[in-house]
Amino acid sequence: MSPKVSFAKTTLPFPIFAADFDPFNRGYLVVGGGGGEGRSGVPNQIAVLDVQDRSTISTVAEIDLSRDEDSVQSLASLATQDGLITFAGINSSQTNQNAGKNDHFRSFEIKYPPRKKQKTDEEKGHVNSLGRNSLFKPTPSAKSETYQRLLRLSPAQKRAGGSRRIGAIATGLAKKSELVVFNATTSTPGSEDIITRIEPDGGAEVADLDVATAGTDEFSVAYCTDYNIYEQTYQYDFSKKQVQKMPNGPRRIHQMPFPDATENPASRPKFRALRFLDSQNVVALLNKPGRTGSELRIYHLYPTGPAIMTLQMSLPSHIKQAVSLDVCALDTDKKGNRQSVVAVAGQDISIEIYTINYTRNTDTFSRFRSYQSSKNVHPQQMTKLCLSPFHSPARAQGPDSQPSTDEKKPKAPMHPGPQYIRLASVSYGNTVVVDTLPLSPLDPKDKDSRYVLSHPDDERFQRIAYTYFAFLIPLLMAYLVHFFMYPEVSVATRLINVLPEPVRHRFGTPVPLPVAQSFGSAVHSTASSIVASDVPTAVPGQQRLADLLSVPGAEQNALVVRHDPANTGVAVDVHPDKQALLAEHAEAKHWHELSDEHKAEWKRRLKAAGYWVESEGERVLKGVMFSTYAGLVGQAAGEILREL
Structure with a gap:
């Protein structure tokens, strides 16, 4: 977190199936649920929760x-000046349903209590029933299990004169599914x-x-079935109660593609939930078949024709199936850019929160960025997830718009007080959890700046950190491989050699590393490059003679160790033709033909140069021949020709 x-x-005395925040984000959450009909001891309730305090x-x-x-x-819920008008889906008793009467659409009036600053003797609020109605068509079946499973209202606009809203409800467990769009400006909507x-x-x-x-008195309703997404736009005259539909019937804007002919037709993912990001883009939650995972997809809607999927993201692997989705669109800036918050509840009782940025100039969305991941949020399965709406706060006047002769008068703040959105989740286990997410101005220096949950600077740091670790991990692995292959090589040399070729040359000529026979063809290529030249090639002093003995095909070559006062005192040359070398240097002698004085002198020089150590013994030097070569006649030591 x-x-x-x-x-x-908090824990309530009933299982919770529905939740909705105050549409003006005044710090209240309405929840409902219960034990249903005839379940003794478990009440059916609607409760209003004060969530203003972040800790209780x-x-x-x-x-x-x-x-x-x-x-x-x-x-x-609809907002009133001192409370709410809350709509609820509650089925009538089974007796009434059998008689063909099911007043499933209920309305309640909620009066908020005074806040602590206005504390009076009456501290509790009130919830009163306003009315009930049936908006679905009557069900002919006497044993119908149809209920009002879904209820959504158009977003509230925080205006001085209020905003006119519409709503939509849909059935659950119906033999013939139905969706009803209604005028939500009355306290108890009816058939009219x-x-x-x-x-x-x-x-x-x-x-x-x-x-x-979608515009003034213009609304867009989108809904999904298992494999399809539909949309219809309505221009509604609230005073005349007349509607213009565009098109006349709902249009299918997307159909889940059928699998290949060789696959099971039932292997298509299913839509679980959808939400508008704006009037032209929806985000959909999909569950893959066989509990193999979930996805988020964004579809762009056009006035006509099908929608186009513009973004897709798989949810973390621990989410095998997702159960709920909600979206909170934050405020826009003058250019129309905004950030949206997306929350997903998984069947493993986890919640994932993402942010996504919209750029109006290009009409595109950024990738989803993970903001928070919470596990084991509830003791039992979650039933609902909802985000509070966010309304851009009224900005205080800037210093330039406040002329004052009193220099001691404090300047108006650049921004309003701290801003938050809240995420509520409820469960079968009677529990309610509310997370409070802090917002910050995108540009603190601009008093009219829009708000974000995830700041682009943080996102930029995350990308840089990801890139850094993406480069560091392979580099570290390469270093470890070099460490075990060449334990005798210095740290500086090892680090230079694992760098990419362009970077390596910035540090000078890389030092060749010893060749290990056990590392296959790549090492064999390195060995071949050492012995391929017909001209004797100097071998750097950091390599020991024992290392050079392991080069494949070395039995056809010869090593010449000679006196080199310009460098370490000893140099090693590789000769590809041993027989030609012996013919040229007839005075050459084997190691056992040298005097003890010469042997001791060459051992000293080889150890000083790093070509040989005492622990290797004379077995490394056996078979070597000496010659009075390159003007070394009469010196304490001669040249050594090491026969491989």
Whole structure:
């Protein structure tokens, strides 16, 4: 977990299936759930939680619902001046359903308690039922298990005069799936507020849906089934309750490709959830078949024709299946750029938080960047994940717009107070966890700067660090290989030789390393380069004679060790033709033909130059021949010809 992120946790007396933040982000979370119909001891409730404090969660209002009816399955809220109008999906009793009456759409009025600064004797808020209705078509089957599984509202716009919103609901477990779009400007929408009804092709169940604001009184509704994504745009006149649909029916903007003919047709991934990033881009959550993983994909929508997938990312391998998705779009700058926060809940009770940046000039998104990964968030499976909305705060006036004759008067702050978004997750195990994520201005020097969760400077550092380690790890592995191959070589020489060729020459001519026979053809190539020349080649003093003996094919060559006062006192030449050398130097002598004085002198010189050590013994020198070569007649030591 990011060190700046704080979280709070609480346990309620009922399993939680639905959650929704205050649309104006005033620090309240509404949750609902329960034990359902006829389950003794487990209540059906809607609770209002105060999550303003980053370390604690407190219940400020609640309502007990009938235990003769189903539990709360979905929630969404409209903001009022001092509270909320909350819509909920609650099925009527089974008796009423059998009679063909299911008032599944409920509405509640929530009154917030006064904050601590306005503390009064009445500290608790209130939740009151406002009404109930049925928006789905009546079900002919007496034993129908249809319920209102999905409920979404268009985003709230924080304006002085408020904003007009629409909503959409969809069935679950229905024999014939249905989606209803409705006018959400009334406290209890009825049949007269229905904008349109949609029956998905083939009766496929709607996996998820979302609503976006595309313009003034213009909205876009997108929904997905297992293998398809659909979209329809509505221009709605709220006063006349008239709608213009574009197109007349929902258009399929994407179909999951069928697998190859040799594969199982059921091996296609399935859509699990989707959310609008803006009115022209949606992010979809997919689950691969056989619990083999999950993906996030971004699709760009066009006015006509199919959508195009513009980005794809696999979720971490520990997420075999994902269960929930939500998005929070942060504020934009003058150029239209913005950052969005994407949260995903996995079936392994983990949560992944990502950020993604949108550039208006190119109409493109950056790659997903991981911001936080949390595991074992709840004791049992999560049922819902939701992010609070973010509204750009009112900026304080800058110093230039505040003329004052009082020089001691404090200047207005460049930015408002700390800004946060919150992430709530709920579970079957009655638990609620709220993470508070701190935002920061993109440009602290600009008082009108947009806010980000992940700063580009941090992202740049992450990329640099990744590149650095991507280079360092192979370099370290190469160093270790050289260390075990050539333990006698100095550290400086080893480091220079593992560098890339262009970089290596910046440090001067690299020092050839000893050749080890056991390393195959690559080493054999190095050995061949040593002995290929017909001209005697000097071998650097850092190599021992024992190393040169291991060169493949060395039995056809000869080593000449001669006196070299200009360097280390000893030099080694490689001769490709031993017989020609013997014919040229008839006075050559073998090692056993040398006097003890000459042997001792050459041992001293070879040790001083690093070609030979006492522990190797004379076995390395046996078979060597001497000659009065290169003007060394009469000196204490002569030349050595080492026969290989």
